[in-house]
Amino acid sequence: MKNTLWLWILLIVVIVAVLCYLATFLIKRKNQERLEELENRKIALFDLPILEEIDGVKKMHLVGQSQNTFREWNQKWVDISTISFAELESLIFEIENLNETFRFFKVKDACDEASLTLSGMEKEVDEIRHGLKELAESEERNSEVVQAALDSYKEISEVLTEDPDIYGVAYKELGKQIQGIEREFTQFKALNTAGDPMEARTVLENAEEKTYEIKNVIEQVPPLFETLDKIFPKQLKEIKSGYATLKKDHYVFENDTILANVEKLESRIHSTLMNLEKLEVENVGKLNDEMAKDIDVLYDVMEKEIKARQYVNDHKAQLTNFLSHAEDNNEVLMVELDHVSQSYVLNGNEIGKARGFQAQMEEIRKEVEVIETNLEEKKAIFTQVASFYKESLAQLKDIEAEQIKIDQSIKGVVPRERKALESIDDYELELRMLKRYIEKQRLPGIPNNYLEFFFVTTERIEELSRELNKIRIDMDHIDYLVQSCQDDLTSLKDKTDNLIDSAALTEQMIQYANRFRFSHPEIKNAIDKSMLLFANDHDYEESLNVISEAVERIEPGVTERIRKYYLNNKDIMI
Numbered sequence: 001m002k003n004t005l006w007l008w009i010l011l012i013v014v015i016v017a018v019l020c021y022l023a024t025f026l027i028k029r030k031n032q033e034r035l036e037e038l039e040n041r042k043i044a045l046f047d048l049p050i051l052e053e054i055d056g057v058k059k060m061h062l063v064g065q066s067q068n069t070f071r072e073w074n075q076k077w078v079d080i081s082t083i084s085f086a087e088l089e090s091l092i093f094e095i096e097n098l099n100e101t102f103r104f105f106k107v108k109d110a111c112d113e114a115s116l117t118l119s120g121m122e123k124e125v126d127e128i129r130h131g132l133k134e135l136a137e138s139e140e141r142n143s144e145v146v147q148a149a150l151d152s153y154k155e156i157s158e159v160l161t162e163d164p165d166i167y168g169v170a171y172k173e174l175g176k177q178i179q180g181i182e183r184e185f186t187q188f189k190a191l192n193t194a195g196d197p198m199e200a201r202t203v204l205e206n207a208e209e210k211t212y213e214i215k216n217v218i219e220q221v222p223p224l225f226e227t228l229d230k231i232f233p234k235q236l237k238e239i240k241s242g243y244a245t246l247k248k249d250h251y252v253f254e255n256d257t258i259l260a261n262v263e264k265l266e267s268r269i270h271s272t273l274m275n276l277e278k279l280e281v282e283n284v285g286k287l288n289d290e291m292a293k294d295i296d297v298l299y300d301v302m303e304k305e306i307k308a309r310q311y312v313n314d315h316k317a318q319l320t321n322f323l324s325h326a327e328d329n330n331e332v333l334m335v336e337l338d339h340v341s342q343s344y345v346l347n348g349n350e351i352g353k354a355r356g357f358q359a360q361m362e363e364i365r366k367e368v369e370v371i372e373t374n375l376e377e378k379k380a381i382f383t384q385v386a387s388f389y390k391e392s393l394a395q396l397k398d399i400e401a402e403q404i405k406i407d408q409s410i411k412g413v414v415p416r417e418r419k420a421l422e423s424i425d426d427y428e429l430e431l432r433m434l435k436r437y438i439e440k441q442r443l444p445g446i447p448n449n450y451l452e453f454f455f456v457t458t459e460r461i462e463e464l465s466r467e468l469n470k471i472r473i474d475m476d477h478i479d480y481l482v483q484s485c486q487d488d489l490t491s492l493k494d495k496t497d498n499l500i501d502s503a504a505l506t507e508q509m510i511q512y513a514n515r516f517r518f519s520h521p522e523i524k525n526a527i528d529k530s531m532l533l534f535a536n537d538h539d540y541e542e543s544l545n546v547i548s549e550a551v552e553r554i555e556p557g558v559t560e561r562i563r564k565y566y567l568n569n570k571d572i573m574i
Contacts, residue, residue: 155215156211156214156215156218157178160174160175160178160218166221166222166225166226167218167221167222167225168221168225168228168229168273168276169225169273169274169276169277170221170225170276170277170279172277173277173278173279174214174217174218174221174279177214177217177279178214180210181207181210181211181214184206184207184210185204185207187203188203188204188207217279217281220281220285221276221279221281224281224284224285224288225273225276227288227292228269228272228273228276228284228288229273232265232269232288232291232292232295233266233269235295235299236262236265236266239258239262239295239298239299239302240259240262242302243258243259246302246305246306250378251302251305251306251309251382252378252379252380252382253301253305253381254381254383254384258298258301258302261294261298262298265291265294265295268287268291269291272284272288272291275287304383305381305382305383307386308382308385308386309382309386311382311386311389312375312380312382312385312386312389315389315393316389318393319368319389319392319393319396320368322393322396323361323364323365323368323392323396325400326357326361326396326399326400326403327358327361327365329400329403330357330358330361330399330403333354333403333406333407334351334354334355334358336407336410337351337354337406337410338351340410340413341472342472343471343472343473344410344413344417344472344473344474344475345472345473345474345475345477346410347474347476348406348409350406350409350410353402353406354403354406357399357402357403360395360399361396361399364392364395364396367388367392368392371385371388413475416475416478416479417468417473417475417478420464420468420478420479420481420482423464423482423485423486424461424464424465424468427461427464427485427486427489428461430489430493431454431457431458431461431489434454434492434493434496437496437500438496438499438500441500441503441504443499443500443503443538443540444534444535444538445538446499446538447499447538447539447540450495450496450499453488453491453492453495454492456488457488457492460481460484460485460488461485463481464478464481464482464485498541499540499541501566501567501570502540502541502543502544503534503540504566504570505544505562505563505566506530506534506540506543506544506547508562508566509530509544509547509548509551509559509562510527510530510531510547512551512558512562513526513527513547513550513551514527516551516554520554522550522553523550523551523554525550526546526547526549526550526551527547527550529546530543530544530546530547533546
């Protein structure tokens with residue numbers, strides 16, 4: 001038993017030893033792989049053609065700012081290739097020793113440090129190579145850009161010299177600007193030839209910017225100069241000539257400042273040309289726009305007077321005739337109103353309106369006479385006259401429309417009176433027929449409320465008759481009474497029908513209720529009460545309600561049935 005235990009212990013020890021050996025072997029091998037990876041990265045970094053790239057840039061014989069930049073990149077490479085590489089070699093050697101002596105934990109930290117150092121070196125080398133490439137390509141880029149800039153410069157130089165006259169006062173300054181650009185191009189070439197492409201690039205960018213700026217100015221100057229030198233002067237000449245012609249033709253202008261404004265514009269043209277001479281094209285463009293609007297205003301002033309004169313000539317006779325026509329109509333209207341007012345009351349202030357029309361037309365007539373005098377004496381301002389003509393024609397149209405409205409209203413009073421007189425006969429006839437209709441029913445009596453309404457209706461008709469017999473009739477009040485009489489008669493007819501229907505239906509319901517008189521004591525009481533209301537109070541509607549409610553409690557629906565039968569046979573039953 002003891003021997004077996006020792007054998008097991010020995011076996012476990014052997015297994016543990018083997019496992020430890022395998023673990024040590026694997027860790028050492030993994031570290032070795034990391035070392036090889038670092039070594040390969042180091043070799044790859046050393047194999048980069050940086051020295052060749054440095055020699056290539058060095059052969060360009062750089063000076064100035066470009067030379068300073070090159071020295072910085074070169075010094076960085078020297079630092080990396082000596083100091084940084086030496087430090088990296090020391091780290092790699094230390095890692096190899098640690099790995100051989102199985103100090104694996106320190107190996108990991110050392111590997112991480114070496115990898116980080118190597119990554120920093122790789123990044124710096126990339127920056128150095130990129131910087132060298134920029135220096136190498138700068139001259140090539142300068143060559144391409146300068147060609148484009150030189151082409152633009154050549155183009156504007158040729159354009160300027162092809163037709164100097166179209167630039168006018170701006171030509172001299174444009175030439176100076178182009179000469180300045182030419183000097184900057186010469187400076188650029190000198191710097192580029194001397195081996196300072198970066199500083200040359202700065203000069204080139206400035207020359208290029210000025211080239212495109214002056215190109216834009218050159219494009220804007222000709223139309224601006226043409227406007228100031230030809231178009232505006234020609235327009236102002238036209239305005240002065242047209243003004244002189246209109247004055248000879250006896251045109252008068254309100255607050256006449258046309259010539260003064262022309263002189264101001266001529267002065268502004270001169271000052272704007274001085275701005276153009278300084279190549280202030282943006283300001284000149286704004287000033288030209290303002291002057292163009294002012295010139296248009298002068299044209300408009302003269303054009304409005306010409307059109308106004310034509311309007312006055314075309315509408316002078318129309319206004320005079322229309323005014324005379326309206327005055328004649330008003331005289332006739334005043335006569336008619338005076339005649340009508342003797343027999344009728346005028347509630348619409350018709351006479352006051354007609355007098356107001358007359359006053360308005362007198363004002364127009366006075367102004368027309370003043371204008372005619374001014375026209376004869378060649379003092380009239382046609383725009384003012386045209387404005388007065390338009391307002392007066394519109395005013396006369398309104399007056400005529402009101403005259404027609406008043407005329408139609410007074411012509412309608414006689415037919416309205418005739419219709420009211422005819423209505424009285426009709427109303428009186430209807431009253432007599434209603435009275436005979438009620439008497440025919442031989443009712444025990446007539447309710448007081450019905451009689452009161454009957455007498456009110458009769459009084460209304462009599463009032464209408466009295467109003468129509470007055471010396472001066474108020475037709476508005478007559479119309480009101482006619483409508484009131486018509487409404488009262490309509491209501492009286494309804495009350496009459498309701499009175500007779502209620503009385504007849506009460507008799508029908510009492511006759512029907514008698515069959516329940518002995519079997520239902522409440523019916524007897526209802527009959528007695530209904531008869532009392534019918535015979536003594538003459539309240540036929542309430543009498544019908546009392547007997548109907550009693551019978552409905554015994555035989556629901558009988559009231560509606562008897563009512564339908566009565567209405568269907570009413571002409572026979574009454």
